[in-house]
Amino acid sequence: MRRYLNQLVSSARRQWYLIPIALFLFVWLATRMRANPVLFFQFLVDGIRLGFVYALIALGYTMVYGIVRLINFAHGDVFMVGAFTAYYATTRYHWGFLPAMLLAMVVCAFLAVIIERVAYKPLRDAPRIAALITAIGMSFFLEYFTALDFVFTPNFISYVPLPIIFQPWEIGGVTFSNVMLIVMAITTALMLLLWFIVYRTKMGKAMRAVAWDKPTARLMGIDVDMVITFTFALGAALAAVGGMLYVIVYPQIRTFLGAMPGLKAFIAAVFGGIGSIPGAFIGSLIIGMVETLSQGYISSLMRDAIVFSILILVLLFKPTGLFGEASKEKA
């Protein structure tokens, strides 16, 4: 962590003009907070909850990018399939929360493996732009195919009854809910699991090796294809959980559900430094908070414009994101 912070400080020194901007933002937020602290903390709480959901999607983007240098735009739609799977499991077959979540993870992992084998693997040695365009095509295919009448239908579905009963409570005027705690707990647990897999298992070591240097890893006897497939499956399983949590918080499901959260999570991954796992998490939290604060304090219609301008600014001024440079271990 200290290494990341050092990197951050040294890059801030290079880009000194960011300091007054950050200072201005800080002062502005502080004045808004003094004007109405309850509302401010409510926005923060909402932003953190949103950020935790984005984190689950952003991790998949960042892991896949770290290993195959591909921005998997179909990731947001895998997230949508996860939401639908969880919905059908809990409402139609009355599965419990955890079994439904596991099922969604398995279904999405398989889906991601199929997508990878069909659409990305044949293009692995093609120019990167070809794979990127295929990813966009895959994303549209999933959205419009699932919108057919015999798949999920183009209409929205209200998620009732929810597998968790909402229990809001207030601390000093700020509303929390059990769902928020569940979202945070599950995301944290999955992040720890991911950390364990990447840094403490043989597969994780292989992933890091492939991310570092693919040909050498292959020479060392690592089954590179297997590792790549595993990475896709792992990212998709996380996205499936994200999808389930997302539709519990916003109980309406349609096949275009994944597009926006997918893009936001992508921005979060870029902001945190694409390829970096901690970067994806921190970036997601920041994007979540930027969303709620800009919606609350500037204008609800400006929210998306602000979030997307962050993407442009990051790409212009710091394309490696917050933690991108620091880590050579892109996994």
Added chain:
Amino acid sequence: MKRIYALLSLMLVASVLLSGCQPAQQSTTFKIGLLGPLTGDVATFGASNRDGAILAFEEWNAKGGVLGKKIEWILGDTQCDPKAAADAGKKVIDEDKVKFIVGAVCSSASIPIAQYANEKKVLQISGTSTNPLVTVGEDGKVKPYTFRACFDDPFQGSAIAAIALNQLQAKTAAVVYDSGNDYIKGLAEYFKAAFEAKGGKILVWEAFVKEDTDFSAILSKVKDANPDVFVVPTYYDKMNLIGAQAKQKGITAPMIGGDGWDSADLDTAAADGGYFTNHYAPSDPRPIVQNFVKSYQAKHNVVPDALAALAYDASIILLESIKKAGTDDPVKVKDVMATISVEGVSGMISFDANHNPVKKAAILHVTNGKVEFFDWATP
């Protein structure tokens, strides 16, 4: 499969056209054009419109028709499209020689029909076209031969304000609306104008876009402002989302909406405790409503929606006006219609100077998983 349907509908249209070419028996039947979208995206609207109007015609035929003649309705398909509507209107006016038209459903279809009908002095009454331009031209002049049976968006906005002010005794309100939808935005703005005119205060005024699913920041503001009522004049899909999130946030102010909530897909848990305005209430105890609901249900096996009710009302307003005028001359009937007062399924109806109905809006209350008739709103 689609092709077969297309072919079948083509044959159907052809057969209607051909039958229209036969020498009309003008002496024995009284012809009324019945226009609406019978194909296309909103074909279900057209079906309700057709079935509601036909129910009225059949009831009158059972009583002996109008002016001593049986009513014969001539269907036309407007497809909710201006061009198809203009063609359908021309066809019934020029070929079938109707002097009276019930329809169309969509404002975009009713406007071109109104143009031709007024040119040809054919009296038109639409059940459900809410756009102000249906009865009043771009130049601000009232179209003498065009009326409507539904209230328009400005009326509905003020009806929502009336619920807030009269039934709920509200002094403050929060409003969220879809900035990209004229109907929703219109309701929000007309509500604001009417509510502020009576001394109400708008504490939160927030817009969203169609793609939004996360309303937490807006709802935090609403909760912080703690208004007496929370106005959500959206369609039922967004209402389900906003309502569910508002409940999560612990917002207790009753939510109010417009006829966009009127759907079987409204999530009654999310909208619990809410109120919305509608054109009619199936549980309204007046005998005319109960008879209408009963006969419609007997025939079509569903509870009639507002579209069917308004088409029914439009038809009986037309027939009562013809009966009162005692002639089939639209020039005279239009003058009678402008002053007539008829009890319809959607209430007592008379017309103002702009040919909009003066009537009450039904207030429906969402409670315990059901939508029930609550009261009448009189703005």
